[in-house]
Amino acid sequence: MHGIGRKTFTVSAGLLAFAILGSGALAQADPAPAVADPAIKPVVEKTCASCHVFTQVSAQRKSPDQWALTVDQMIGYGATVSDEDYPKFVDYLSKTYPAQSVGEKPAGH
Numbered sequence: 001m002h003g004i005g006r007k008t009f010t011v012s013a014g015l016l017a018f019a020i021l022g023s024g025a026l027a028q029a030d031p032a033p034a035v036a037d038p039a040i041k042p043v044v045e046k047t048c049a050s051c052h053v054f055t056q057v058s059a060q061r062k063s064p065d066q067w068a069l070t071v072d073q074m075i076g077y078g079a080t081v082s083d084e085d086y087p088k089f090v091d092y093l094s095k096t097y098p099a100q101s102v103g104e105k106p107a108g109h
Contacts, residue, residue: 036095040088047079047089057097064094 048057051074062070068090075081081089 034095034098036092037088040085040092041096043085044089044092047081048074051077051079057093060097061100062094062097063099064090066099067093067097 045054048054060070071079071081071086071089071093
């Protein structure tokens, strides 16, 4: 029985080391979340809220290309977005409300 206990200890110690080292490696592999320029937030919210309840916008999850298309469509409907603010709008929306990964549940669910 003494041999079985030692084997169990060795396996347990190995698993513990793997869990500690492995989790550190995984944590380092994950990039930091993208952060949008906070200065554009009130401009985006005011512009979108001129026609929508802002939760209608914030509930969306889109890729940068999809957000660019949406902003283009809203400009077509009369939203005012300057040429200078356009890339900031798309950047803010795509970083703040990014497309979901496959199988990912929407926030709050």
